[in-house]
Amino acid sequence: MSDRPITSHDVARLAGVSQSAVSRAFTPGASISPALRAKVKAAATRLGYQPNLLPRMMVQGRSGIIALVIGGAYNPFHAATLEAFSRALQDAGKRIMLVQGESDRALDEVVGELVGYRVDGVVSALSILSQDAADAISAHRIPVVTLNSGIMTDYIHVVEIDxxxxxxxxxxxxxxxxxxxxxxxxxxxxxxxxxxxxxxxxxxxxxxxxxxxxxxxxxxxxxxxxxxxxxxxxxxxxxxxxxxxxxxxxxxxxxxxxxxxxxxxxxxxxxxxxxxxxxxxxxxxxxxxQNVEIMAKRAVELLEEPVKEARKPTVVDFTFTERCTTRPLP
Missing domain, CATH: 3.40.50.2300 (Response regulator)
Structure with missing residues:
Protein backbone atom coordinates (compact mmCIF):
# COMPACT_ATOMS: atom_id res chain seq x y z
CA MET A 1 0.00 0.00 0.00
CA SER A 2 1.33 3.42 -0.93
CA ASP A 3 2.13 5.90 1.85
CA ARG A 4 1.18 8.78 -0.45
CA PRO A 5 -1.60 10.92 1.10
CA ILE A 6 -5.00 10.61 -0.52
CA THR A 7 -5.86 13.77 -2.47
CA SER A 8 -8.99 15.30 -3.90
CA HIS A 9 -7.85 14.15 -7.35
CA ASP A 10 -7.99 10.53 -6.14
CA VAL A 11 -11.53 11.08 -4.89
CA ALA A 12 -12.53 12.72 -8.16
CA ARG A 13 -11.10 9.79 -10.14
CA LEU A 14 -12.95 7.19 -8.05
CA ALA A 15 -16.22 9.14 -8.10
CA GLY A 16 -15.96 9.94 -11.79
CA VAL A 17 -16.32 13.70 -11.22
CA SER A 18 -14.16 16.79 -11.57
CA GLN A 19 -11.79 17.94 -8.86
CA SER A 20 -13.84 21.12 -8.48
CA ALA A 21 -16.91 18.98 -7.71
CA VAL A 22 -14.96 17.39 -4.86
CA SER A 23 -14.06 20.82 -3.56
CA ARG A 24 -17.70 21.95 -3.68
CA ALA A 25 -18.83 18.78 -1.92
CA PHE A 26 -16.72 19.69 1.10
CA THR A 27 -17.53 23.41 1.09
CA PRO A 28 -20.56 24.40 3.22
CA GLY A 29 -23.09 26.32 1.14
CA ALA A 30 -21.45 25.54 -2.19
CA SER A 31 -23.62 24.89 -5.26
CA ILE A 32 -23.84 21.11 -5.69
CA SER A 33 -26.72 18.66 -5.88
CA PRO A 34 -27.39 16.38 -2.89
CA ALA A 35 -26.90 13.31 -5.09
CA LEU A 36 -23.51 14.47 -6.35
CA ARG A 37 -22.41 15.47 -2.84
CA ALA A 38 -23.38 12.02 -1.55
CA LYS A 39 -21.46 10.35 -4.40
CA VAL A 40 -18.32 12.33 -3.62
CA LYS A 41 -18.60 11.71 0.13
CA ALA A 42 -18.99 7.96 -0.47
CA ALA A 43 -15.81 7.91 -2.56
CA ALA A 44 -13.97 9.95 0.07
CA THR A 45 -15.07 7.58 2.83
CA ARG A 46 -13.93 4.57 0.82
CA LEU A 47 -10.48 6.12 0.34
CA GLY A 48 -10.21 7.57 3.85
CA TYR A 49 -9.90 11.09 2.48
CA GLN A 50 -10.14 14.21 4.64
CA PRO A 51 -9.96 17.65 2.99
CA ASN A 52 -7.06 19.93 3.84
CA LEU A 53 -8.60 22.99 5.46
CA LEU A 54 -5.43 25.09 5.51
CA PRO A 55 -5.73 26.56 1.97
CA ARG A 56 -9.33 27.59 2.60
CA MET A 57 -8.34 29.15 5.93
CA MET A 58 -5.59 31.16 4.24
CA VAL A 59 -7.90 32.43 1.49
CA GLN A 60 -10.83 33.28 3.77
CA GLY A 61 -8.80 34.42 6.76
CA ARG A 62 -11.11 32.32 8.99
CA SER A 63 -10.68 28.83 10.38
CA GLY A 64 -14.29 28.06 11.33
CA ILE A 65 -12.93 26.97 14.71
CA ILE A 66 -14.48 28.30 17.92
CA ALA A 67 -12.70 27.74 21.24
CA LEU A 68 -15.07 26.49 23.93
CA VAL A 69 -13.54 27.19 27.34
CA ILE A 70 -15.02 25.26 30.27
CA GLY A 71 -14.41 25.31 34.01
CA GLY A 72 -13.84 22.58 36.58
CA ALA A 73 -15.36 19.20 35.74
CA TYR A 74 -16.51 18.82 39.36
CA ASN A 75 -19.40 21.22 38.69
CA PRO A 76 -22.27 19.67 36.70
CA PHE A 77 -23.25 23.12 35.46
CA HIS A 78 -20.11 23.16 33.31
CA ALA A 79 -21.15 19.85 31.76
CA ALA A 80 -24.52 21.41 30.92
CA THR A 81 -22.88 24.44 29.33
CA LEU A 82 -20.52 22.17 27.38
CA GLU A 83 -23.46 20.27 25.90
CA ALA A 84 -25.44 23.44 25.17
CA PHE A 85 -22.53 25.24 23.52
CA SER A 86 -21.54 22.13 21.54
CA ARG A 87 -25.03 21.78 20.09
CA ALA A 88 -25.27 25.48 19.26
CA LEU A 89 -21.85 25.53 17.58
CA GLN A 90 -22.54 22.37 15.57
CA ASP A 91 -25.88 23.77 14.46
CA ALA A 92 -24.01 26.86 13.24
CA GLY A 93 -21.55 24.72 11.26
CA LYS A 94 -18.56 25.53 13.49
CA ARG A 95 -15.71 23.30 14.57
CA ILE A 96 -14.98 23.16 18.29
CA MET A 97 -11.68 23.42 20.14
CA LEU A 98 -12.30 22.37 23.75
CA VAL A 99 -10.13 24.15 26.34
CA GLN A 100 -10.07 23.49 30.08
CA GLY A 101 -9.78 26.68 32.14
CA GLU A 102 -7.64 26.64 35.26
CA SER A 103 -10.19 28.63 37.23
CA ASP A 104 -13.96 28.46 37.45
CA ARG A 105 -14.12 32.24 37.34
CA ALA A 106 -11.18 33.56 35.32
CA LEU A 107 -11.11 33.42 31.52
CA ASP A 108 -8.40 36.04 31.37
CA GLU A 109 -5.28 33.91 30.90
CA VAL A 110 -6.75 31.55 28.30
CA VAL A 111 -7.53 33.81 25.33
CA GLY A 112 -3.97 34.95 24.66
CA GLU A 113 -2.85 31.34 24.32
CA LEU A 114 -5.54 30.70 21.70
CA VAL A 115 -4.40 33.39 19.26
CA GLY A 116 -1.79 31.09 17.73
CA TYR A 117 -4.44 28.51 16.89
CA ARG A 118 -6.28 30.89 14.53
CA VAL A 119 -9.62 30.48 16.30
CA ASP A 120 -12.46 32.66 15.00
CA GLY A 121 -13.93 33.24 18.44
CA VAL A 122 -14.24 32.11 22.05
CA VAL A 123 -17.34 31.15 24.04
CA SER A 124 -17.40 30.33 27.73
CA ALA A 125 -19.47 30.31 30.90
CA LEU A 126 -16.40 31.56 32.79
CA SER A 127 -16.06 35.19 33.76
CA ILE A 128 -13.69 38.06 33.01
CA LEU A 129 -12.97 39.58 36.39
CA SER A 130 -11.50 43.01 35.62
CA GLN A 131 -11.53 45.76 33.02
CA ASP A 132 -7.74 45.43 32.66
CA ALA A 133 -8.17 41.76 31.76
CA ALA A 134 -10.98 42.62 29.35
CA ASP A 135 -8.80 45.21 27.61
CA ALA A 136 -5.93 42.71 27.33
CA ILE A 137 -8.27 40.12 25.79
CA SER A 138 -9.72 42.67 23.37
CA ALA A 139 -6.24 43.58 22.16
CA HIS A 140 -6.14 40.19 20.41
CA ARG A 141 -9.19 41.25 18.33
CA ILE A 142 -10.91 37.87 18.74
CA PRO A 143 -14.67 37.92 19.44
CA VAL A 144 -15.41 36.53 22.91
CA VAL A 145 -18.84 35.77 24.35
CA THR A 146 -19.22 34.97 28.04
CA LEU A 147 -22.18 34.15 30.25
CA ASN A 148 -22.98 36.43 33.21
CA SER A 149 -19.59 38.15 33.08
CA GLY A 150 -20.74 41.78 33.09
CA ILE A 151 -17.66 43.34 31.47
CA MET A 152 -17.99 44.25 27.78
CA THR A 153 -15.77 45.80 25.10
CA ASP A 154 -15.93 46.02 21.32
CA TYR A 155 -14.78 42.40 21.21
CA ILE A 156 -16.31 40.97 24.38
CA HIS A 157 -20.04 40.29 24.42
CA VAL A 158 -22.13 39.08 27.34
CA VAL A 159 -25.23 36.92 27.51
CA GLU A 160 -26.79 36.93 30.94
CA ILE A 161 -29.90 36.62 33.00
CA ASP A 162 -31.01 39.49 35.21
CA GLN A 290 -30.62 30.06 33.70
CA ASN A 291 -31.99 28.39 30.54
CA VAL A 292 -28.46 27.71 29.35
CA GLU A 293 -29.60 26.23 26.02
CA ILE A 294 -31.06 29.59 25.04
CA MET A 295 -28.02 31.44 26.39
CA ALA A 296 -25.62 29.27 24.38
CA LYS A 297 -27.60 29.70 21.16
CA ARG A 298 -27.62 33.47 21.57
CA ALA A 299 -23.90 33.48 22.41
CA VAL A 300 -23.02 31.69 19.17
CA GLU A 301 -25.20 34.11 17.20
CA LEU A 302 -23.32 37.03 18.75
CA LEU A 303 -20.01 35.70 17.39
CA GLU A 304 -21.28 36.37 13.89
CA GLU A 305 -22.46 39.92 14.53
CA PRO A 306 -20.23 42.82 13.43
CA VAL A 307 -18.29 44.67 16.11
CA LYS A 308 -20.25 47.59 17.53
CA GLU A 309 -19.51 50.16 20.19
CA ALA A 310 -21.48 50.76 23.38
CA ARG A 311 -22.69 47.18 23.58
CA LYS A 312 -25.31 46.10 26.05
CA PRO A 313 -25.65 42.58 27.47
CA THR A 314 -28.11 40.22 25.86
CA VAL A 315 -30.58 39.24 28.59
CA VAL A 316 -32.29 35.84 28.70
CA ASP A 317 -35.22 35.05 30.99
CA PHE A 318 -34.60 32.77 33.98
CA THR A 319 -37.04 30.16 35.30
CA PHE A 320 -37.86 29.60 38.98
CA THR A 321 -38.23 25.87 39.64
CA GLU A 322 -39.96 25.20 42.96
CA ARG A 323 -39.43 21.83 44.63
CA CYS A 324 -39.21 20.61 48.23
CA THR A 325 -36.69 22.90 49.96
CA THR A 326 -39.11 25.84 50.18
CA ARG A 327 -42.41 25.82 52.04
CA PRO A 328 -45.80 26.05 50.35
CA LEU A 329 -47.54 29.38 50.50
CA PRO A 330 -49.58 29.80 53.70
Missing amino acids: NAAAGRAAADMMIARGARRLAYVGADSIASRARQQGYRAAIEAAGLPAPLCLSGDLDHGGGLLAGREMLAASPRPDGIFCVNDLTAIGVIDALRLEGGLVIPADAQVVGFDNIPAARWPAYGLTTID
Whole structure:
Protein backbone atom coordinates (compact mmCIF):
# COMPACT_ATOMS: atom_id res chain seq x y z
CA MET A 1 0.00 0.00 0.00
CA SER A 2 1.33 3.42 -0.93
CA ASP A 3 2.13 5.90 1.85
CA ARG A 4 1.18 8.78 -0.45
CA PRO A 5 -1.60 10.92 1.10
CA ILE A 6 -5.00 10.61 -0.52
CA THR A 7 -5.86 13.77 -2.47
CA SER A 8 -8.99 15.30 -3.90
CA HIS A 9 -7.85 14.15 -7.35
CA ASP A 10 -7.99 10.53 -6.14
CA VAL A 11 -11.53 11.08 -4.89
CA ALA A 12 -12.53 12.72 -8.16
CA ARG A 13 -11.10 9.79 -10.14
CA LEU A 14 -12.95 7.19 -8.05
CA ALA A 15 -16.22 9.14 -8.10
CA GLY A 16 -15.96 9.94 -11.79
CA VAL A 17 -16.32 13.70 -11.22
CA SER A 18 -14.16 16.79 -11.57
CA GLN A 19 -11.79 17.94 -8.86
CA SER A 20 -13.84 21.12 -8.48
CA ALA A 21 -16.91 18.98 -7.71
CA VAL A 22 -14.96 17.39 -4.86
CA SER A 23 -14.06 20.82 -3.56
CA ARG A 24 -17.70 21.95 -3.68
CA ALA A 25 -18.83 18.78 -1.92
CA PHE A 26 -16.72 19.69 1.10
CA THR A 27 -17.53 23.41 1.09
CA PRO A 28 -20.56 24.40 3.22
CA GLY A 29 -23.09 26.32 1.14
CA ALA A 30 -21.45 25.54 -2.19
CA SER A 31 -23.62 24.89 -5.26
CA ILE A 32 -23.84 21.11 -5.69
CA SER A 33 -26.72 18.66 -5.88
CA PRO A 34 -27.39 16.38 -2.89
CA ALA A 35 -26.90 13.31 -5.09
CA LEU A 36 -23.51 14.47 -6.35
CA ARG A 37 -22.41 15.47 -2.84
CA ALA A 38 -23.38 12.02 -1.55
CA LYS A 39 -21.46 10.35 -4.40
CA VAL A 40 -18.32 12.33 -3.62
CA LYS A 41 -18.60 11.71 0.13
CA ALA A 42 -18.99 7.96 -0.47
CA ALA A 43 -15.81 7.91 -2.56
CA ALA A 44 -13.97 9.95 0.07
CA THR A 45 -15.07 7.58 2.83
CA ARG A 46 -13.93 4.57 0.82
CA LEU A 47 -10.48 6.12 0.34
CA GLY A 48 -10.21 7.57 3.85
CA TYR A 49 -9.90 11.09 2.48
CA GLN A 50 -10.14 14.21 4.64
CA PRO A 51 -9.96 17.65 2.99
CA ASN A 52 -7.06 19.93 3.84
CA LEU A 53 -8.60 22.99 5.46
CA LEU A 54 -5.43 25.09 5.51
CA PRO A 55 -5.73 26.56 1.97
CA ARG A 56 -9.33 27.59 2.60
CA MET A 57 -8.34 29.15 5.93
CA MET A 58 -5.59 31.16 4.24
CA VAL A 59 -7.90 32.43 1.49
CA GLN A 60 -10.83 33.28 3.77
CA GLY A 61 -8.80 34.42 6.76
CA ARG A 62 -11.11 32.32 8.99
CA SER A 63 -10.68 28.83 10.38
CA GLY A 64 -14.29 28.06 11.33
CA ILE A 65 -12.93 26.97 14.71
CA ILE A 66 -14.48 28.30 17.92
CA ALA A 67 -12.70 27.74 21.24
CA LEU A 68 -15.07 26.49 23.93
CA VAL A 69 -13.54 27.19 27.34
CA ILE A 70 -15.02 25.26 30.27
CA GLY A 71 -14.41 25.31 34.01
CA GLY A 72 -13.84 22.58 36.58
CA ALA A 73 -15.36 19.20 35.74
CA TYR A 74 -16.51 18.82 39.36
CA ASN A 75 -19.40 21.22 38.69
CA PRO A 76 -22.27 19.67 36.70
CA PHE A 77 -23.25 23.12 35.46
CA HIS A 78 -20.11 23.16 33.31
CA ALA A 79 -21.15 19.85 31.76
CA ALA A 80 -24.52 21.41 30.92
CA THR A 81 -22.88 24.44 29.33
CA LEU A 82 -20.52 22.17 27.38
CA GLU A 83 -23.46 20.27 25.90
CA ALA A 84 -25.44 23.44 25.17
CA PHE A 85 -22.53 25.24 23.52
CA SER A 86 -21.54 22.13 21.54
CA ARG A 87 -25.03 21.78 20.09
CA ALA A 88 -25.27 25.48 19.26
CA LEU A 89 -21.85 25.53 17.58
CA GLN A 90 -22.54 22.37 15.57
CA ASP A 91 -25.88 23.77 14.46
CA ALA A 92 -24.01 26.86 13.24
CA GLY A 93 -21.55 24.72 11.26
CA LYS A 94 -18.56 25.53 13.49
CA ARG A 95 -15.71 23.30 14.57
CA ILE A 96 -14.98 23.16 18.29
CA MET A 97 -11.68 23.42 20.14
CA LEU A 98 -12.30 22.37 23.75
CA VAL A 99 -10.13 24.15 26.34
CA GLN A 100 -10.07 23.49 30.08
CA GLY A 101 -9.78 26.68 32.14
CA GLU A 102 -7.64 26.64 35.26
CA SER A 103 -10.19 28.63 37.23
CA ASP A 104 -13.96 28.46 37.45
CA ARG A 105 -14.12 32.24 37.34
CA ALA A 106 -11.18 33.56 35.32
CA LEU A 107 -11.11 33.42 31.52
CA ASP A 108 -8.40 36.04 31.37
CA GLU A 109 -5.28 33.91 30.90
CA VAL A 110 -6.75 31.55 28.30
CA VAL A 111 -7.53 33.81 25.33
CA GLY A 112 -3.97 34.95 24.66
CA GLU A 113 -2.85 31.34 24.32
CA LEU A 114 -5.54 30.70 21.70
CA VAL A 115 -4.40 33.39 19.26
CA GLY A 116 -1.79 31.09 17.73
CA TYR A 117 -4.44 28.51 16.89
CA ARG A 118 -6.28 30.89 14.53
CA VAL A 119 -9.62 30.48 16.30
CA ASP A 120 -12.46 32.66 15.00
CA GLY A 121 -13.93 33.24 18.44
CA VAL A 122 -14.24 32.11 22.05
CA VAL A 123 -17.34 31.15 24.04
CA SER A 124 -17.40 30.33 27.73
CA ALA A 125 -19.47 30.31 30.90
CA LEU A 126 -16.40 31.56 32.79
CA SER A 127 -16.06 35.19 33.76
CA ILE A 128 -13.69 38.06 33.01
CA LEU A 129 -12.97 39.58 36.39
CA SER A 130 -11.50 43.01 35.62
CA GLN A 131 -11.53 45.76 33.02
CA ASP A 132 -7.74 45.43 32.66
CA ALA A 133 -8.17 41.76 31.76
CA ALA A 134 -10.98 42.62 29.35
CA ASP A 135 -8.80 45.21 27.61
CA ALA A 136 -5.93 42.71 27.33
CA ILE A 137 -8.27 40.12 25.79
CA SER A 138 -9.72 42.67 23.37
CA ALA A 139 -6.24 43.58 22.16
CA HIS A 140 -6.14 40.19 20.41
CA ARG A 141 -9.19 41.25 18.33
CA ILE A 142 -10.91 37.87 18.74
CA PRO A 143 -14.67 37.92 19.44
CA VAL A 144 -15.41 36.53 22.91
CA VAL A 145 -18.84 35.77 24.35
CA THR A 146 -19.22 34.97 28.04
CA LEU A 147 -22.18 34.15 30.25
CA ASN A 148 -22.98 36.43 33.21
CA SER A 149 -19.59 38.15 33.08
CA GLY A 150 -20.74 41.78 33.09
CA ILE A 151 -17.66 43.34 31.47
CA MET A 152 -17.99 44.25 27.78
CA THR A 153 -15.77 45.80 25.10
CA ASP A 154 -15.93 46.02 21.32
CA TYR A 155 -14.78 42.40 21.21
CA ILE A 156 -16.31 40.97 24.38
CA HIS A 157 -20.04 40.29 24.42
CA VAL A 158 -22.13 39.08 27.34
CA VAL A 159 -25.23 36.92 27.51
CA GLU A 160 -26.79 36.93 30.94
CA ILE A 161 -29.90 36.62 33.00
CA ASP A 162 -31.01 39.49 35.21
CA ASN A 163 -29.05 38.29 38.24
CA ALA A 164 -30.30 41.06 40.52
CA ALA A 165 -33.89 40.15 39.64
CA ALA A 166 -33.12 36.50 40.37
CA GLY A 167 -31.85 37.48 43.82
CA ARG A 168 -34.99 39.50 44.47
CA ALA A 169 -37.16 36.59 43.35
CA ALA A 170 -35.38 34.20 45.72
CA ALA A 171 -35.87 36.56 48.67
CA ASP A 172 -39.51 37.28 47.81
CA MET A 173 -40.31 33.59 47.54
CA MET A 174 -38.88 32.66 50.93
CA ILE A 175 -40.24 35.73 52.70
CA ALA A 176 -43.73 34.98 51.36
CA ARG A 177 -43.35 31.51 52.85
CA GLY A 178 -42.38 32.70 56.31
CA ALA A 179 -38.59 33.25 56.28
CA ARG A 180 -37.51 36.14 58.51
CA ARG A 181 -33.78 35.58 59.11
CA LEU A 182 -32.14 35.30 55.73
CA ALA A 183 -28.66 34.40 54.50
CA TYR A 184 -26.76 34.41 51.22
CA VAL A 185 -23.87 32.09 50.32
CA GLY A 186 -22.00 33.61 47.38
CA ALA A 187 -18.65 33.68 45.58
CA ASP A 188 -16.19 36.12 44.03
CA SER A 189 -17.91 36.83 40.73
CA ILE A 190 -19.85 39.64 39.09
CA ALA A 191 -22.96 37.47 38.80
CA SER A 192 -22.83 36.48 42.46
CA ARG A 193 -22.51 40.09 43.57
CA ALA A 194 -25.50 41.07 41.43
CA ARG A 195 -27.60 38.26 42.92
CA GLN A 196 -26.59 39.33 46.42
CA GLN A 197 -27.47 42.95 45.66
CA GLY A 198 -30.97 42.03 44.47
CA TYR A 199 -31.46 39.64 47.37
CA ARG A 200 -30.44 42.26 49.93
CA ALA A 201 -32.68 44.91 48.30
CA ALA A 202 -35.76 42.69 48.51
CA ILE A 203 -35.06 41.86 52.15
CA GLU A 204 -34.62 45.54 52.98
CA ALA A 205 -37.85 46.38 51.14
CA ALA A 206 -39.65 43.83 53.32
CA GLY A 207 -38.40 45.58 56.47
CA LEU A 208 -36.28 42.61 57.59
CA PRO A 209 -32.72 42.58 58.98
CA ALA A 210 -29.87 42.49 56.45
CA PRO A 211 -28.92 38.94 55.41
CA LEU A 212 -25.96 37.03 56.78
CA CYS A 213 -23.53 36.88 53.82
CA LEU A 214 -21.00 34.04 53.57
CA SER A 215 -18.65 32.70 50.88
CA GLY A 216 -19.16 29.18 49.55
CA ASP A 217 -16.52 29.06 46.78
CA LEU A 218 -18.99 27.48 44.29
CA ASP A 219 -18.60 23.89 45.50
CA HIS A 220 -20.12 21.38 47.93
CA GLY A 221 -17.30 21.73 50.45
CA GLY A 222 -17.76 25.50 50.59
CA GLY A 223 -21.49 25.04 51.13
CA LEU A 224 -20.81 22.57 53.92
CA LEU A 225 -18.57 25.07 55.71
CA ALA A 226 -21.12 27.85 55.25
CA GLY A 227 -23.83 25.58 56.65
CA ARG A 228 -21.74 24.99 59.75
CA GLU A 229 -21.33 28.73 60.23
CA MET A 230 -25.10 29.13 60.04
CA LEU A 231 -25.62 26.43 62.66
CA ALA A 232 -23.38 28.44 65.01
CA ALA A 233 -25.02 31.77 64.18
CA SER A 234 -27.47 33.50 66.47
CA PRO A 235 -30.10 33.95 65.29
CA ARG A 236 -29.83 30.99 62.93
CA PRO A 237 -31.00 31.74 59.35
CA ASP A 238 -34.31 30.26 58.26
CA GLY A 239 -34.09 31.29 54.59
CA ILE A 240 -30.90 30.64 52.58
CA PHE A 241 -30.11 31.59 48.97
CA CYS A 242 -26.99 30.04 47.41
CA VAL A 243 -24.90 31.09 44.41
CA ASN A 244 -25.25 27.65 42.83
CA ASP A 245 -26.80 24.25 43.44
CA LEU A 246 -23.58 22.55 44.59
CA THR A 247 -23.25 25.13 47.33
CA ALA A 248 -26.92 24.71 48.29
CA ILE A 249 -26.54 20.92 48.52
CA GLY A 250 -23.52 21.38 50.81
CA VAL A 251 -25.53 23.74 53.01
CA ILE A 252 -28.42 21.25 53.19
CA ASP A 253 -26.07 18.41 54.15
CA ALA A 254 -24.59 20.47 57.00
CA LEU A 255 -27.98 21.58 58.31
CA ARG A 256 -29.53 18.11 58.12
CA LEU A 257 -26.66 15.77 58.95
CA GLU A 258 -24.77 17.88 61.48
CA GLY A 259 -27.49 20.17 62.82
CA GLY A 260 -30.44 17.79 62.75
CA LEU A 261 -32.60 20.41 61.04
CA VAL A 262 -35.61 19.62 58.89
CA ILE A 263 -35.70 21.23 55.44
CA PRO A 264 -37.81 23.32 54.78
CA ALA A 265 -39.57 23.43 58.18
CA ASP A 266 -36.49 24.78 60.01
CA ALA A 267 -34.77 26.45 57.05
CA GLN A 268 -35.71 27.05 53.44
CA VAL A 269 -32.99 26.76 50.78
CA VAL A 270 -32.89 28.05 47.19
CA GLY A 271 -30.10 27.13 44.77
CA PHE A 272 -29.06 28.26 41.30
CA ASP A 273 -28.43 26.42 37.96
CA ASN A 274 -30.91 23.50 38.18
CA ILE A 275 -28.24 20.79 37.87
CA PRO A 276 -29.42 17.14 37.74
CA ALA A 277 -28.72 16.61 41.46
CA ALA A 278 -31.27 19.34 42.26
CA ARG A 279 -33.95 16.93 41.04
CA TRP A 280 -32.76 13.98 43.14
CA PRO A 281 -35.38 12.88 45.70
CA ALA A 282 -32.86 13.25 48.54
CA TYR A 283 -32.76 17.01 47.90
CA GLY A 284 -35.65 18.16 45.72
CA LEU A 285 -33.93 21.54 45.58
CA THR A 286 -35.85 24.68 44.71
CA THR A 287 -33.61 26.47 42.25
CA ILE A 288 -33.28 29.07 39.50
CA ASP A 289 -32.67 27.78 35.97
CA GLN A 290 -30.62 30.06 33.70
CA ASN A 291 -31.99 28.39 30.54
CA VAL A 292 -28.46 27.71 29.35
CA GLU A 293 -29.60 26.23 26.02
CA ILE A 294 -31.06 29.59 25.04
CA MET A 295 -28.02 31.44 26.39
CA ALA A 296 -25.62 29.27 24.38
CA LYS A 297 -27.60 29.70 21.16
CA ARG A 298 -27.62 33.47 21.57
CA ALA A 299 -23.90 33.48 22.41
CA VAL A 300 -23.02 31.69 19.17
CA GLU A 301 -25.20 34.11 17.20
CA LEU A 302 -23.32 37.03 18.75
CA LEU A 303 -20.01 35.70 17.39
CA GLU A 304 -21.28 36.37 13.89
CA GLU A 305 -22.46 39.92 14.53
CA PRO A 306 -20.23 42.82 13.43
CA VAL A 307 -18.29 44.67 16.11
CA LYS A 308 -20.25 47.59 17.53
CA GLU A 309 -19.51 50.16 20.19
CA ALA A 310 -21.48 50.76 23.38
CA ARG A 311 -22.69 47.18 23.58
CA LYS A 312 -25.31 46.10 26.05
CA PRO A 313 -25.65 42.58 27.47
CA THR A 314 -28.11 40.22 25.86
CA VAL A 315 -30.58 39.24 28.59
CA VAL A 316 -32.29 35.84 28.70
CA ASP A 317 -35.22 35.05 30.99
CA PHE A 318 -34.60 32.77 33.98
CA THR A 319 -37.04 30.16 35.30
CA PHE A 320 -37.86 29.60 38.98
CA THR A 321 -38.23 25.87 39.64
CA GLU A 322 -39.96 25.20 42.96
CA ARG A 323 -39.43 21.83 44.63
CA CYS A 324 -39.21 20.61 48.23
CA THR A 325 -36.69 22.90 49.96
CA THR A 326 -39.11 25.84 50.18
CA ARG A 327 -42.41 25.82 52.04
CA PRO A 328 -45.80 26.05 50.35
CA LEU A 329 -47.54 29.38 50.50
CA PRO A 330 -49.58 29.80 53.70
